[in-house]
Amino acid sequence: xxxxxxxxxxxxxxxxxxxxxxxxxxxxxxxxxxxxxxxxxxxxxxxxxxxxxxxxxxxxxxxxxxxxxxxxxxxxxxxxxxxxxxxxxxxxxxxxxxxxxxxxxxxxxxxxxxxxxxxxxxxxxxxxxxxxxxxxxxxxxxxxxxxxxxxxxxxxxxxxxxxxxxxxxxxxxxxxxxxxxxxxxxxxxxxxxxxxxxxxxxxxxxxxxxxxxxxxxxxxxxxxxxxxxxxxxxxxxxxxxxxxxxxxxxxxxxxxxxxxxxxxxxxxxxxxxxxxxxxxxxxxxxxxxxxxxxxxxxxxxxxxxxxxxxxxxxxxxxxxxxxxxxxxxxxxxxxxxxxxxxxxxxxxxxxxxxxxxxxxxxxxxxxxxxxxxxxxxxxxxxxxxxxxxxxxxxxxxxxxxxxxxxxxxxxxxxxxxxxxxxxxxxxxxxxxxxxxxxxxxxxxxxxxxxxxxxxxxxxxxxxxxxxxxxxxxxxxxxxxxxxxxxxxxxxxxxxxxxxxxxxxxxxxxxxxxxxxxxxxxxxxxxxxxxxxxxxxxxxxxxxxxxxxxxxxxxxxxxxxxxxxxxxxxxxxxxxxx
DNA sequence: GCCGTTTTCGGCCCGACTGTTTTCAGTCG
Numbered sequence: 361x362x363x364x365x366x367x368x369x370x371x372x373x374x375x376x377x378x379x380x381x382x383x384x385x386x387x388x389x390x391x392x393x394x395x396x397x398x399x400x401x402x403x404x405x406x407x408x409x410x411x412x413x414x415x416x417x418x419x420x421x422x423x424x425x426x427x428x429x430x431x432x433x434x435x436x437x438x439x440x441x442x443x444x445x446x447x448x449x450x451x452x453x454x455x456x457x458x459x460x461x462x463x464x465x466x467x468x469x470x471x472x473x474x475x476x477x478x479x480x481x482x483x484x485x486x487x488x489x490x491x492x493x494x495x496x497x498x499x500x501x502x503x504x505x506x507x508x509x510x511x512x513x514x515x516x517x518x519x520x521x522x523x524x525x526x527x528x529x530x531x532x533x534x535x536x537x538x539x540x541x542x543x544x545x546x547x548x549x550x551x552x553x554x555x556x557x558x559x560x561x562x563x564x565x566x567x568x569x570x571x572x573x574x575x576x577x578x579x580x581x582x583x584x585x586x587x588x589x590x591x592x593x594x595x596x597x598x599x600x601x602x603x604x605x606x607x608x609x610x611x612x613x614x615x616x617x618x619x620x621x622x623x624x625x626x627x628x629x630x631x632x633x634x635x636x637x638x639x640x641x642x643x644x645x646x647x648x649x650x651x652x653x654x655x656x657x658x659x660x661x662x663x664x665x666x667x668x669x670x671x672x673x674x675x676x677x678x679x680x681x682x683x684x685x686x687x688x689x690x691x692x693x694x695x696x697x698x699x700x701x702x703x704x705x706x707x708x709x710x711x712x713x714x715x716x717x718x719x720x721x722x723x724x725x726x727x728x729x730x731x732x733x734x735x736x737x738x739x740x741x742x743x744x745x746x747x748x749x750x751x752x753x754x755x756x757x758x759x760x761x762x763x764x765x766x767x768x769x770x771x772x773x774x775x776x777x778x779x780x781x782x783x784x785x786x787x788x789x790x791x792x793x794x795x796x797x798x799x800x801x802x803x804x805x806x807x808x809x810x811x812x813x814x815x816x817x818x819x820x821x822x823x824x825x826x827x828x829x830x831x832x833x834x835x836x837x838x839x840x841x842x843x844x845x846x847x848x849x850x851x852x853x854x855x856x857x858x859x860x861x862x863x864x865x866x867x868x869x870x871x872x873x874x875x876x877x878x879x880x881x882x883x884x885x886x887x888x889x890x891x892x893x894x895x896x897x898x899x900x901x902x903x904x905x906x907x908x909x910x911x912x913x914x915x916x917x918x919x920x921x922x923x924x925x926x927x928x929x930x931x932x933x934x935x936x937x
Numbered sequence: 938g939c940c941g942t943t944t945t946c947g948g949c950c951c952g953a954c955t956g957t958t959t960t961c962a963g964t965c966g
Binding site: 384385386387388389391392419420421422423424425459460461462463464465494495496497498499500503547558560586587588589590591592593603605618619621623626627628629630631633634635639640641642643 | 938939940942943948949950951952953954955956957958962963964965966
């Protein structure tokens with residue numbers, strides 16, 4: 361995927377153009393960059409299939425930017441970018457991107473003081489040069505040093521599974537205050553993006569100053585970036601930024617809507633408001649000076665002439681158009697899951713017993729689970745040979761008698777070997793209620809070989825689920841080369857469900873891939889891959905992925921009742937169940 | 938540079954906070 365690379369270049373071009381005081385173009389470049397960054401399709405594929413014309417069909421990309429993308433894909437270089445770089449010293453971009461700095465200030469430092477990089481900036485501060493500059497002052501010097509320090513400590517984006525618990529903890533602390541009437545987590549966390557940059561909180565209270573006082577003095581706070589009457593920003597000890605906004609009752613819905621985003625979704629809504637001669641802000645929807653909506657999100661969307669849009673869909677990827685046409689899907693809900701179909705126990709690399717897992721799952725309200733420990737090739741993960749597997753199946757039978765009220769399916773996570781055969785013979789697979797197949801080795805095969813390998817495995821008559829279909833680990837490992845479309849078609853044809861794996865660093869399939877799979881009519885399964893009882897709670901993360909992928913309940917096999925599920929698992933194997 | 942039930946030209950989301958000012962520019966989300 362070249363998407364991220366291209367988005368980064370477009371953003372850098374926007375930076376440079378801003379410093380050159382070019383109007384409007386930077387905004388267009390940034391918008392295009394955001395679109396490309398959030399796209400689930402590979403931009404190179406789009407170009408190879410449809411050329412420049414196909415690129416122009418992507419919203420916010422026109423002839424100008426399409427031409428530059430083409431240059432980059434063909435030559436690995438963009439002429440105008442190279443020219444821009446010659447006009448502005450490289451280090452200036454770092455200065456401009458410091459918190460509190462921007463294009464205007466950065467270019468001023470360069471023009472007046474010949475400052476080209478961070479090092480020169482620090483030395484200029486120490487020599488007291490900055491405060492003499494028009495528009496800067498004593499505080500600016502302090503701010504600059506603090507910003508540089510802050511940048512060093514900043515952690516960047518973190519996994520949803522890391523950030524959501526932290527946000528909930530802060531929420532719980534503030535919720536205890538009597539004058540906090542309501543508190544919601546907003547921003548990308550509320551949209552449940554797979555990685556999160558900061559924690560946005562929204563509060564309804566009649567005593568905003570008091571709330572700000574408590575918020576900026578929380579024990580986790582390291583730095584206060586801004587503190588106002590209705591809006592404050594802090595940096596937590598962990599290097600994570602958190603913003604808090606306080607709104608009155610009549611504006612809470614509009615504020616929640618605004619603060620949830622994403623940016624392009626909001627901008628589009630505001631434009632629609634303007635067309636209807638309204639004005640939309642975080643304080644409400646206004647007709648002249650009169651507020652006509654904003655107490656709740658629902659009425660805000662309604663007054664704009666569309667269906668309510670779930671937070672997970674608000675990415676400007678077609679949801680607004682669908683909402684206007686009243687064609688939004690009814691998304692799978694967080695309570696729709698009836699069982700977890702991938703988990704590990706001490707029989708391979710898990711840490712707890714079958715019974716402990718079953719009890720914990722029952723407590724969560726599940727009707728069934730599958731125990732799916734590793735097959736023999738997974739030596740590192742304590743994979744089981746055939747003999748051990750048989751013992752494990754016996755142990756499952758025992759556990760069934762001990763833990764009533766939940767059905768424990770006999771399963772295994774079986775390796776797909778490099779040639780596409782499975783790690784157990786059909787004779788063994790036949791003894792299982794459910795077979796989860798997965799690639800755990802030879803990740804670097806070429807696209808053709810890998811696609812063939814996986815499709816061959818899917819054609820095995822005992823395979824029910826393809827686990828973590830792309831093998832990516834967020835921020836650690838790229839997905840393996842794969843023709844996912846072919847895999848989706850093959851899975852559908854062979855009655856195999858594609859997994860959305862809930863492990864916080866996996867989320868595999870991702871939202872875009874899940875959306876494509878669902879569109880093509882393949883079945884999905886949402887599983888935690890838990891290795892201990894505590895991991896079972898990860899389920900909500902992969903439900904979020906499904907929701908972000910526009911997935912409906914009926915498309916997910918573990919929303920079914922046990923008997924319906926069994927029908928799906930039976931496949932061509934009539935002896936099962 | 939992009940886009941179009943307001944337009945193929947002329948717009949381009951909207952408001953809070955900060956610092957340096959003394960009414961505002963720059964930055965941020």
